[in-house]
Amino acid sequence: HIKVDGKRLTLLEPEITLLLNKPRGYLSTVKDPKGRPTVMDLLGTVRQRVYPLGRLDFDAEGLLLLTNDGALAYHLSHPKFMVPRTYWVKIQGVPDEKKLIQLKRGVMLEDGKARVVSSHILRQKEKNSWIEVTVSEGRNHLVKRLFATIGHPVLKLKRVGFGPIRLGTLPIGQYRLLTDEEIIKIKKFRVGAIHESPLRRSE
Template structure:
């Protein structure tokens, strides 16, 4: 069955769809020896799909890794500025993994990596509303009014956010800790939400993705998901 070439690349675990689209635009992808254009389709059972001349393999064993990302690492497969990338923390994992969603350079915490492109797409697609919970430290004492705005929707430059859940609020006059749960995946969303209500973020850590939690993982450590966890993710 024919599918878009960028989807086949993602299913093979080589890259996210967005990254695969860039590879196609750069002329790095061929089907039956011909450079393809964005939007073209191919049948993996009949067509020879290759990236940089290397055949695409869709039979790779799926691998699912939960990483406690430290601050100072970028959530990409490579960085033109030479900054550390999260996959450097998984050098002893034989599979080529890519991140499910992103955490920015200074954000810590739970990051899922896999070569299962289909599951990664489902977990990041907005319609599935997979929740993500962050432990946030903001400057100043969070007012009840600001909390209500976070819980009902914050107007950002790219539109109003969906309602968030706020819990565990505690702190002092100098700062406030809170747990913020969202299901959208906009760029730097948590930081922008807090800044929009007048509270710049001084520390941000993702502690939960759906039902997955960091547990006792130290920064830079990872573990493989259990078979039961993978099955439960696929049911979301």
């Protein structure tokens, strides 16, 4: 402990933000009362107490940010900022153009109307297809519910973008610190500049 004039000072932890490539089979929470694996189990050498930003389903994988920066967390998670999340989604079947337009115009879910910002087919086979889709809300299971509504259940879900941050080539189960440049990009980010990426998977 450090004291000044006999008074104990509380030292603030340095602010950090991590990018984790979450594997399937991990909860996006700090602790689970049922003892299931959480993303915190993947951060063995991190001393700071960080918290996941937003949800990523237990059976989903990909980009998850964790931080102890309260201002940054607010900027990224508050609904009023409408920060886009981009996913690669493997779905059953191949949707036609009308269904993709329907998603962009909006469909009614049990908790209100929802829509995608953009979507396009990355690759298709006879029985399934990969779609890149961007949404600007963080509602529970939103992408899965959207595609279920148009008759194409989600088989796999991978988040590849959160605002201006991209997953890139980070190996699954690994994490890295966001760079100062990336933090600045997040704080300056405004909805609109959404980059579409080619599919790098072979499924």
